[in-house]
Amino acid sequence: MTEPDFHARDRRPSGDRWGPWRARLVAGTLALVFAVIVGRSAQISFSGPGGNAAAGPAPEAARRADIVDRNGDLLATSLAAWSLSADPGAIWDAEEVARSLAGVLPELDVPELTAKLSARDRRFVWIVRGITPRQKQAVFALGLEGLRFEEDMRRVYPGGRLAGHLLGFTDIDGKGVEGVENAFDDRLSKGGAPFRLTLDAGAQFALEAELDHAFETFTMKGGAGVIVDASNGAIRAIASWPAIDPNRPGDRTDAAKPNRAMNSLFELGSIYKPLIVAAALEAGELGPDDIFDVSTPIRIGSATVRDSHPLDHPGAVTATDILAYSSNIGAVQIAQRVGPGRQKAFLSDLGLLTRPDFEGPGSAAPLTPAEWDKLTAATVSYGHGISVTPLAFAMSFVPFANGGYRLQPLLLEPGDDAGVKRKQVMTAATAEAVVSMLRQTVLTGTGANAEARGYEVAGKTGTAEKPGPDGYDPDRNITSFAAVFPASRPQFVVLVVLDEAVPRTGDARTAAYTAASIAGRVIARAAPMLDVEPVFDAPASGQAGPRVASDSRTL
Numbered sequence: 001m002t003e004p005d006f007h008a009r010d011r012r013p014s015g016d017r018w019g020p021w022r023a024r025l026v027a028g029t030l031a032l033v034f035a036v037i038v039g040r041s042a043q044i045s046f047s048g049p050g051g052n053a054a055a056g057p058a059p060e061a062a063r064r065a066d067i068v069d070r071n072g073d074l075l076a077t078s079l080a081a082w083s084l085s086a087d088p089g090a091i092w093d094a095e096e097v098a099r100s101l102a103g104v105l106p107e108l109d110v111p112e113l114t115a116k117l118s119a120r121d122r123r124f125v126w127i128v129r130g131i132t133p134r135q136k137q138a139v140f141a142l143g144l145e146g147l148r149f150e151e152d153m154r155r156v157y158p159g160g161r162l163a164g165h166l167l168g169f170t171d172i173d174g175k176g177v178e179g180v181e182n183a184f185d186d187r188l189s190k191g192g193a194p195f196r197l198t199l200d201a202g203a204q205f206a207l208e209a210e211l212d213h214a215f216e217t218f219t220m221k222g223g224a225g226v227i228v229d230a231s232n233g234a235i236r237a238i239a240s241w242p243a244i245d246p247n248r249p250g251d252r253t254d255a256a257k258p259n260r261a262m263n264s265l266f267e268l269g270s271i272y273k274p275l276i277v278a279a280a281l282e283a284g285e286l287g288p289d290d291i292f293d294v295s296t297p298i299r300i301g302s303a304t305v306r307d308s309h310p311l312d313h314p315g316a317v318t319a320t321d322i323l324a325y326s327s328n329i330g331a332v333q334i335a336q337r338v339g340p341g342r343q344k345a346f347l348s349d350l351g352l353l354t355r356p357d358f359e360g361p362g363s364a365a366p367l368t369p370a371e372w373d374k375l376t377a378a379t380v381s382y383g384h385g386i387s388v389t390p391l392a393f394a395m396s397f398v399p400f401a402n403g404g405y406r407l408q409p410l411l412l413e414p415g416d417d418a419g420v421k422r423k424q425v426m427t428a429a430t431a432e433a434v435v436s437m438l439r440q441t442v443l444t445g446t447g448a449n450a451e452a453r454g455y456e457v458a459g460k461t462g463t464a465e466k467p468g469p470d471g472y473d474p475d476r477n478i479t480s481f482a483a484v485f486p487a488s489r490p491q492f493v494v495l496v497v498l499d500e501a502v503p504r505t506g507d508a509r510t511a512a513y514t515a516a517s518i519a520g521r522v523i524a525r526a527a528p529m530l531d532v533e534p535v536f537d538a539p540a541s542g543q544a545g546p547r548v549a550s551d552s553r554t555l
Contacts, residue, residue, distance in 0.1 A: 063153055063191050064170070064189055065187070065191050065194060066194040067188070067194070067197065068197070069197055069201040070198055070234075070236075071200065075158070075159060075162070075197070075199070076155060076181070077155075078153045078154065079153070079154050081130050082130075082133075082149050082150065082152060083129040083149070083150045084126075084131055084149060085124060085127060085147070085148050086116075086124075086147050087123050088118065088120050088121075089120050089123055089146075091145055091146035094115075097147075098113040098114040101113065105127075105131070113127065117146075129152065136149060155170040156247065157245070157246045160245050162204060162208065163199060163208075164243055164245055164246045165239070165261070166180060166199070167180050167181060168180055168183075168246065169249045178361075179259070179361050180195075183359075183361045195412075196414070197413065198229075198234035198411055198413050199235065199236060199237060200236045200237065200529060202526070203236045203529050204236075204238075206237070207227060207237040207238075207522055207526065208239045208241075209525070210521045210525065211223050211239055211496075212241070212243075214241070214501065214514070214518045215241065215242075217503065218498065218501040218503055219501070220498050220499055221499040222240070222242065222264075222498075222499040224241070225390070225496045225518075226391055226493075226494070226495045227492060227494050227526060227530075228395065228398055229530075230484070230491060231491065234411075235410065235411055238261045240260040240262075240264075260390065260497070261389065262362075262363045262364070262389055262391050264364070265364055265366065265389060266478045266480075266499075267383060267387050267464045267467070268497065269462030270382050270460060270462040270463065271393070271460045271461070271462035271481070273322065273460060274400070274460050276331055276335050277323060277334060277437065279342060279343055279346040280334045280337055280338050281433060282346065283337075286334060288318065288319065289318065290318065291316050292322065292333050294307060294315075294329040294333070298378070300378050301375055303378075305328050305329055305378060305382075306328065306329070307328050311327070317330060319334065323438065323441050324446065324447075325445050326445070326461060328382045332381055335381035336378075339377070340374060340377040341372070343372075343380065343381070344372045347380070347386075350396040350406060352388055352396050356408070358408045358410065359411065364389050369385055383462055384464060384465075390497045394493055394495040395407065395408075397482050397493045397495070400431045400490065401431070401491065401493055403428040404430060406422070406424075436487070438484065439456065441459065442458060442459055446460075446511070447461055447483075447516050448512070449513065451520055452521075452527065453524070453536070454527075454534025455486050455524065455532060456535060458484045458485065459483030459494075459519065460483075461479075461480070461515065462480040462511050463480075464478045464480075466500070476500050477501075477509055478500075479498045479514045479515040480496065481511055481516045481519040483495070483519055488535065491532060492527075492532070494522055494523055496518050496522060498518070
């Protein structure tokens with residue numbers, strides 16, 4: 001009898017040679033299915049409209065054009081950033097996801113985010129815009145379902161506060177909100193070559209630094225400054241104080257929000273006196289040697305015009321003296337020679353009666369008298385009764401520095417002469433005569449504190465009482481200084497305006513002590529950056545005019 005084969009159950013037919021490979025195939029198939037499931041889970045975890053963020057970067061967002069100054073220095077640019085979004089329909093537990101995200105992004109509100117992620121009928125919601133690389137990695141490490149990183153572009157201003165009011169800023173979606181970003185939004189959003197402004201970053205920095213210095217020296221509500229190239233109207237610097245940082249527009253205080261240089265209206269005081277002198281010269285109503293008696297106040301209707309300080313020899317002054325020592329009585333006498341009609345027409349030619357018309361952010365329209373009568377003509381001659389922006393007034397001084405031509409403000413380069421619109425509003429002789437008078441105002445009159453050695457400053461102080469509910473308030477002043485430099489070869493116009501500036505020690509609150517000193521510092525710092533060669537030859541002193549008594553430089 002044959003012995004039973006107890007191992008027969010372990011034997012396989014000789015024809016079944018693929019048995020071991022079949023087991024391996026089954027195991028491999030199961031591993032592949034598992035890998036697909038894991039991969040799909042990862043895809044769901046960081047998916048949403050537009051594809052798989054975990055598998056690679058999202059399509060690059062449109063890049064907004066850079067903004068640069070006239071020398072190519074970067075003022076605004078766009079950098080890649082990340083934002084976090086979610087697909088609520090792919091989220092299993094909205095509260096758990098919200099709590100987990102709040103652990104690495106503590107600014108998130110858990111109940112609010114939970115409600116947002118529970119809207120399962122929605123396929124896309126924003127969770128947070130603009131996260132850092134470290135935050136992005138921390139969120140990714142959570143391994144939560146239904147999330148996605150969206151590649152974004154963020155607007156960055158490398159200069160911080162530099163030209164902040166002019167540049168403006170963009171919103172979270174990259175759309176221009178204020179300033180240049182808003183005015184040229186369509187062109188900037190298309191990208192392309194850098195958007196070149198007429199600004200000079202060095203001069204801009206100098207202007208802003210000196211407005212900061214004004215704040216350190218005086219208590220004041222605000223300030224503004226402008227530097228204009230008189231050859232073509234190019235704005236080389238324009239600033240408002242307090243400054244703003246367009247990187248953090250939400251941090252602006254109420255005091256910092258106004259763009260005072262372009263949108264605030266001021267009665268600017270005696271810096272208007274050179275304009276009435278120019279109008280009289282153009283009308284043939286004034287000669288350089290004409291003599292005026294400013295010893296007696298002038299009565300016009302019910303109003304009386306006085307000088308706030310006495311002159312040593314008030315019975316015999318010239319137009320140069322009237323500017324140098326800022327006589328209201330003298331300015332009114334000149335205005336009476338010109339007459340209201342011709343005065344108004346001349347100011348209109350200078351652009352002071354209409355809104356500035358130029359390519360750029362909008363500027364405020366002036367507040368002008370409803371009726372231009374004899375009293376209006378008198379008060380406007382020394383800068384009361386008419387309110388304009390600092391930019392508009394700065395442009396009215398440009399003809400003094402270029403032979404008599406009015407120009408529109410220019411903000412975009414290239415600013416070649418072919419594209420500059422010119423209108424002759426005074427003769428070269430008138431412009432030269434007024435600049436000569438303004439130089440004397442700095443050498444011997446109220447503008448002495450504006451002198452910048454080597455740069456031949458020619459300018460005029462202005463101190464205007466601010467209007468209030470009960471009339472003009474002598475304790476609240478707008479102080480200003482308008483200048484042309486260098487006087488022997490005019491190239492630039494500078495204007496500084498300070499709102500209620502009062503020295504921290506003492507009470508010398510007039511423009512001679514406030515705005516004039518700041519303007520001189522601006523010119524001394526900015527002129528070299530604007531390639532103005534200094535001249536150190538001693539200037540001719542000219543014929544000495546009547547001296548002002550001990551309380552002199554009050555205007």
